[in-house]
Amino acid sequence: MIATFSQLFVFVFLILQMSPQISLAATAELSVLSCRICHAQSGTSSEIPSLAHKSTQEILNRLKTFLAIKTESTIMHRYMTGYSAVEREDLADYISKFGLVAK
């Protein structure tokens, strides 16, 4: 009996937890958190390429190159297929506007 009650409560809790609705499309302001982990310090003593002061188009072109050429980079080509074309554009746009700061 008690087990049934507790199951019911957990069920209600899970239902409540599902709302509000979460959108499944990745948003640039959150996705950029991953870029930051390696690129935050780049351009100083780091050999990881800097993303600072680049236009949306420059960044987007680079991302598209990673998508097309599989061997030229160490890491980035392994990641690029993970984003939709729109997500890549949003990300490039976000980084060119705001850099890698959390916002």
Next chain:
Amino acid sequence: MKTFNRRQALVLSATAATGLLLASPTLGANRPKIVIIGGGFGGISAATVLKTIQPDFDITIVTETDTFSTCPFSNLVVAGLRSLKSITFSYENLAAQGMSIKVGKVTTIDAVKRVLSLADGSNLSFDRCIASPGIEMRFDQIPGYTEELQNLMPHAWKAGAQTLQLRDQLSSMQQGGTFIIYAPNTPYRCPVAPYERASLVAHYFTRHNPTAKILIVDEKDSFAKQALFTQAWELLYSGMITHVPFSETGGIIEVDAKNLEIMTPFENFKGDVVNFIPPQKAPKFLLQSGLGGNGLWCKIDEATFESKHAPNIHILGDAALVGDMPKSGFSASIQGGICAHAVASLMNGEPPKTAVLLNTCYSLVAPDYGISVAGAYRINDEGRLRSIKNTGGASSIDASDEVRKAEASYAYDWYNSLTHLMFG
């Protein structure tokens, strides 16, 4: 009739309270109070992101120790290539940014009253709590291996005193001696780290104890990046490292810590130095507060990191089950940042947003020879953080020496970048 244990009672009443909480938001005029448990990768990353996006929130970080030594790069310390001090960070910059740092050990979380208790007898109340306390060792799993005897075969799986102890044992090991690493079955903290450790110790032995042997007694048959490790071991440390898979031993049945011996059905392994990495679980205080359900790790909503067992408690990093993501510092940091956004959204009554989450685990096989495995994850329509198809993967097996060198230097840059983001 079945009676409640404390764990079920806590969860049940927390669950019953959920409806009430949603019906009457408790923000009031006060600043939202967020307590973060853990001063490591997940906790500090959550704290710094939350402070940036919600400077008005009242943020307290509870941590057991007043400095943090990173497990990443602790294998360089074991191999005598770096000091412990160089991987140890203070919380001063976080305090300077206006976050409160409370040094103390959390003993219970009460999700109903939204308060946590500390070993020093004090309590901290919160609107939401974010917990990223890492792992605890399971000392009750393998006959002969106990908490009291752990220092005879240090795990060095939390960076600190045991890291130095293992380093010192290795540097005073007799010439031609045997170093054994026992690697547990998954899931455990940083799946590739035992093999990185074997590699960097081999680098040390090649210079200081060239006839020494390294045996990895593994509870698994295979491991991530195995082909890359094996290729590099052959090239750099030919004949020094032997991997003994589960299929050759049948698995561990007992240890004799005093004699540095590991017993399996097929063979016993005796070392001169033994690095025993035991099976692991989420810390006791989470499990005893009912946050692990009947399991050893904490189940969460993988979009918001909110516990499946109690509202207003978010759990991430090594202690949580987070879809396909490995238990790594990179993963914990990303999860911390995403969780900070989710907590801000929920406190502000907005729908949480989602992202593509990345993880790269670099391994240094030698100081200038790096390999990596990468993954990308997103929420699927069942709410799980799954690996994105045809994305990620390991370094190429045919990569040139330059690429191996570049990956090593990226590993150092990754470390500097992330620790700078966390600790300033």
